[in-house]
Amino acid sequence: MLLSLFTVLLWGQQKETQEQLERRKQQILIEIKSVQQLLQNERTKERNILAEIEEQNRKINLSRQLIKNVQQQITITNASIKKNQKEADELQAELYKLKEDYAATILKTYKSRSNQSRIMFILSSDNFLQAYKRIQYLKQYADFRKEQGQEVKAKSEELSKALVRLEEQRESQKKLLAEQQQNEKNLQKDLDQQKGLMAIVQKDQKKYNDQIKKKQDETKAIDRKIQQLIREAIEEANRKAREAAAKAGKETTKSVGSGKNATFELTPEGKIVANSFKANMGKLPWPVEKGYISLPYGDQPHPVQTHLTIHNSGVEITTEGGSKARSVFQGEVLQVQVMPGGNKAVLIQHGDYITVYQNLSEVYVKKGDAVALKQSIGTIAANSTGKTVLKFLLSHNTDINNPQLWLSRSN
Template sequence: MKTKYITLLLLCTSTFAWSQQKETQVQLERRKQQIMIEIKSVQKLLQVERTKERNILSEIGEYNRKISLNKQLIKNVQQQINTTNNTIAKTQKEINTLTAELEKLKADYADIIEKSYKNKSSQSRMMYILSSDNFLQAYKRVQYLKQYAEYRKEQGEELKEKTIVLNEKVDKLNLEREKQKVLLNEQQANQKELEQDLIAQTDLMNIVKKDQKKYNEEIKKKQQETKEIDRKIQQLIREAIAEANRKAREAAAKAGSKTTKSKSSSTSAAFELTPEGKLIADDFKANQGKLPWPVEKGYISLPYGDQPHPVQTHLTIHNSGVEITTEKGTNARTVFQGEVLQVQVLPGGNKAILIQHGDYITVYQNLSEVYVKKGDKVSLKQSIGIVNTNSSNKTILKFLLTQNADIKNPQSWLSRSN
């Protein structure tokens, strides 16, 4: 009986541990699929760039991204291999324990069968009862024979149960070993691809080194254009805030109500919020880290803030938002409900849309076509325009987020996956 309870406890414990392990494996597999989708997207861009006029800096940037993703993929698969190895070791230990228990149980059961065989005739059992000294002893012998028969039945059932559990464990072990083989093959393929990408990246870097002055000038020119656009966006935000406040004061004067100036801004440009505007701002703030991405598919190709240039690492570049690389023809979409503050053509000819959410503003930059106009009310995930595709066939949306005129890091506001 005791061994039966031990087997049940072992089965329950291993099932719980397996469910936890399975959950971890599911999370790792989900993340692996996300990384692989990004790698395919980057690989597609690299293939397209090779068919067009070659942009070395752009190509190196894509290789940097692909190498980073491949390293993440290798780490992810290694974690899966480690998890599988742990499962194999644990399952093998359980099989060894069950096998030992089963062997002992078989020996005990064989002993019971042998004893039963010696006393199998009904005449022997009857003589055993009739030879009792008194009625009480006869009664006890009858009960003993019943219990012995029941014990024999239980031992037989336990033998069957342990055999089933053992077979299940062996099947699980074989499955995990097959999974391990697949993962090891994946890891070898990923490592090989990483090595090839590193060679290609080194070749491109050598080309840049031969004409470093030219590429430095190209980078500085690009940064100057970016700064000019950033200044234009800041100007648009301040003008939009001033106009929104003027309209809010006029509306409040007609209604006999008051507006409240936002206190969160370190600058003089701050929204004067109506009670409704404050509710929207509070709701927007409550969704920090949970906002949907401004495109359905894509990856962050240039994060927020100061950082070394991906090619010329001695140069520091600044990004006021995040640049999200996506597919050609992709629509930009709103990350929250709000009102269109401004639609503006930027230096270079592309358009930007500013949307107000209380005292927060989201900016969708580098659009070739827009679907909304100033004053429009927009809903969550509404398509507002087409992201521009440049001459290198790159489709990049620049997304900014401010509270009043204070720039925030958009990455901390967007959900971790799109």
């Protein structure tokens, strides 16, 4: 019984893992389709090699994730096939033994099928108690024979189901193997295309390095501006909070530090919002309805010139043209600012946390507005390469956090 229970639990865990892998696979396929569409859009416009390489890199990474995902599914399916094959073999052996025993019982019953012999068996008893026991024995023997027949039937049905399940898994394995071969072909095709694009870059190394450096300088300037805006927003919010508290005769939490180390002076209500925001770490919705992270947080090799290291203070999410940015949590608009290059940024306060939404061509909110969860706050602009990219930042007071740790795994 314990072994059976363990087998059921193990099968349940494998099934859950298989379902999780399948969900992730479908998500990867959606992302690949999105990247492919963006690549085709790039090719219909004036060609931008750097943008194409970045998208091609993303597609290659997704293809590798897809291959790994299918490999994991194949491994789980193989283990399940082995388990079910062993179960089918054991059932086959049990059924063979049951049939043997049942055949022996039927033969024995056939030999003693005469009603007269049964009556004589009872009447030859030494006393009434022995006769009663013999009657009970005959009855139990008949019941036993019936149970044997039912057990043979049940075991036969169980074996049939196990064999059907085994065949289904073998078919699933064939499909997965075929899918894996196709994925590997697609990956090789992507790698060949990427090789051709990189060859173009290598021919005019200086031109593309200058483009990369210019973009990095622009990014650093915007990051400095955002840091300045965050500090100014905290100082202004604290000033307003002190004024409001003074009028109401209440106290605020005293700030610790200023400038680069400025912190919000929270009211009791502000503390509740901050705690609620913190409790949703890893569960916040994405700031776009559809999209994928095209440039993650932190230091990393440049997607084109891998010998260059770049820093990203937030995450860049590539989405469809005309997409809207949306608030990841309820809060209050701290700032709406025009950034270098002409696009806008919106800063939203959530207690002592701030979320920043950059690269907006149009903004639907203004300073002081209360915003709700998933409320649209602006239209995302196309960047210099023609892609629609939202840069999303998250800070705790002035400390920049990794937004990927706060967002849910899927949008």
